[in-house]
Amino acid sequence: MTFSACPICKSGEIFKTVLISHQSVGEFPISECKECSHRFLQNPPSPESLKKEYEKLFGRDKRQSGSYLPRVRDFALATQLLPMLPWRSRVLDIGSNFGQTLRAMPPTYELHGVELSKAAAEISKKFKRLNIQNEYIEKAAYQNKYFDFIMAVAVIEHLYEPMLFLKRIKELIKENGTILIMTGDYQSWNASQLGEKWFLYHAVSHIHFFSHRSLIKALEILGFRVTKTIWAGPSPFSSRLPPALGRAVHCSATSLLFPFIQGYKPYGDLMYVWSKSLTE
Numbered sequence: 001m002t003f004s005a006c007p008i009c010k011s012g013e014i015f016k017t018v019l020i021s022h023q024s025v026g027e028f029p030i031s032e033c034k035e036c037s038h039r040f041l042q043n044p045p046s047p048e049s050l051k052k053e054y055e056k057l058f059g060r061d062k063r064q065s066g067s068y069l070p071r072v073r074d075f076a077l078a079t080q081l082l083p084m085l086p087w088r089s090r091v092l093d094i095g096s097n098f099g100q101t102l103r104a105m106p107p108t109y110e111l112h113g114v115e116l117s118k119a120a121a122e123i124s125k126k127f128k129r130l131n132i133q134n135e136y137i138e139k140a141a142y143q144n145k146y147f148d149f150i151m152a153v154a155v156i157e158h159l160y161e162p163m164l165f166l167k168r169i170k171e172l173i174k175e176n177g178t179i180l181i182m183t184g185d186y187q188s189w190n191a192s193q194l195g196e197k198w199f200l201y202h203a204v205s206h207i208h209f210f211s212h213r214s215l216i217k218a219l220e221i222l223g224f225r226v227t228k229t230i231w232a233g234p235s236p237f238s239s240r241l242p243p244a245l246g247r248a249v250h251c252s253a254t255s256l257l258f259p260f261i262q263g264y265k266p267y268g269d270l271m272y273v274w275s276k277s278l279t280e
Contacts, residue, residue: 001160002043006033007208008163008218016042022202025049030201030209038214039186044160044207051116053204068123074104076256077180077272080230081149082106084178084274089148092172094137095155099124112147114140137168144171151180157200157208166222173277179224182272187211190234191269198269212266215273224275230259233268 005012013034021028021041028041078101085091089109093102096113098120105111112131115121121134133140150169156162169179184200185191186209191198200206210218216226232255238246248254252270255263262268 003031003040006036006038007040007161008038008214009033009036009221011035019196019201021206023206024204025053033214036214036217037187037211038217039209039211041207045205047160050158050205068098068100068103068127070100070104072253073251073256074101076253077101077151077153078104078106080256081178085109085149090146092142092147092150094150094152094169096120096124096130096132099127099130099132101151101153102130103127112142137165142172145174147172147177148174149178149180151182153180153182155183156181157183157206157210160207162208163218163222166218166224170222170224170277175277175279177277178227178274179277180272180274181215181219182270183208183210183215184269185210185212185215185231185266185271186269187213187266188231188233188269188271189236189265189267190239194269200269210271212271212273215271219273219275223278225278226273226275228274230255230263230272231266231268232256232263232270232272235262235265235267237262237267 011033015032015034017029018032019030021030025045028043030039031042032039087108091105091109091111093113096102096115099113102111102113111129113124114133114135114137118134121132124130125132150173156165159165173179219226232250232252234250238250241249250268
């Protein structure tokens, strides 16, 4: 696959090579859209090579020998959701990994997940609360307008067609339902400080590199209204602290639980973007 236009706004006005992505499966030029600022690999790796990388990644994941307990970040994320969702909500986690985030949700929620890694999906199926499909979201068997909340944490940057992905989410979410997309923000303070050394430019199987602007553009095109963004990661303040204290201040759990510290400013390079599905 080669992108001849921006995969988000379809503009043909492209800066051809702004950076090189050095990944385990090869080196790839990164282009930038002049219109919406989205960055993406010009010629991404093949689906076959990426699938092998995913299986290797989860095959050596140290959590496979652990208890699979939800992490602090998972509970922090659930805390953010409580004011947004009905008491009995249907929740879908796209890229549910080992199910930790779903298991942090309240017991009244109906919990679903899709996970491409067979190893991760089989492990998460052992937990009775979870309804897991080892499938692409485009092929997963769900009714349209079924879910109150859909989340995709660190997923959209891996996809060949992010707009088709968001379109599928739009089909599955109820009108006025809430979605959460978490991905990197290459225009954040921390990513800008690191420049071409920003680790997400070189992370395995990353095809897309969003700015806050380009993610909002993608969501608005498909009928979503962004309601809130929280950034997590190093800031001018936390970077001056002793390393252990700085990590505690800027980690995702702290940013989600106490966003007033620095989470509402685009310092950290991870952005959690909530939006509502508008009535069609």
